[in-house]
Amino acid sequence: MRSPAELTQAFRQTGLKVTPQRQLLFRLLHGNTSHPSADVLFALASEAMPGISLRTVYQTLNDLATMGELQSIDFGTGSARFDPNVTDHQHAVCNECGAVHDVHVSRAPKMSGLEGFDIHDAHIVYRGICADCAS
Numbered sequence: 001m002r003s004p005a006e007l008t009q010a011f012r013q014t015g016l017k018v019t020p021q022r023q024l025l026f027r028l029l030h031g032n033t034s035h036p037s038a039d040v041l042f043a044l045a046s047e048a049m050p051g052i053s054l055r056t057v058y059q060t061l062n063d064l065a066t067m068g069e070l071q072s073i074d075f076g077t078g079s080a081r082f083d084p085n086v087t088d089h090q091h092a093v094c095n096e097c098g099a100v101h102d103v104h105v106s107r108a109p110k111m112s113g114l115e116g117f118d119i120h121d122a123h124i125v126y127r128g129i130c131a132d133c134a135s
């Protein structure tokens with residue numbers, strides 16, 4: 001995801017409105033590695049800017065996803081999670097607290113069963129108990 005200033009420009013170029021509420025969401029999402037849900041973002045945004053609507057949060061997330069600035073991933077934790085990191089990476093999900101961590105695989109694992117299969121993308125989700133919950 002690009003910086004809040006760059007996004008403001010990109011939104012305007014696309015003809016999308018840029019409000020202080022949207023700029024707040026850009027700031028909350030930029031560099032965010034916690035993979036927040038829309039509800040979590042809404043709570044954070046409401047603290048900084050009381051009166052912001054959940055609809056604005058959803059619309060902004062939707063616009064950012066359409067522009068390829070973030071990805072929406074359903075880990076089966078109840079609600080979709082949003083990741084401003086759109087570079088290729090995998091995830092580890094805690095079954096206990098729902099925390100989502102970024103996982104970087106440095107070497108492609110040996111695989112079978114994909115012969116002749118034209119792969120467009122791959123996403124591996126590791127599930128288990130995170131270090132915080134395990135201790």
Ligand SMILES: [Zn+2]
Binds near residue numbers: 098132134
């Ligand atoms: Zn956990």
Ligand SMILES: [Zn+2]
Binds near residue numbers: 035083085089090101
């Ligand atoms: Zn991620």
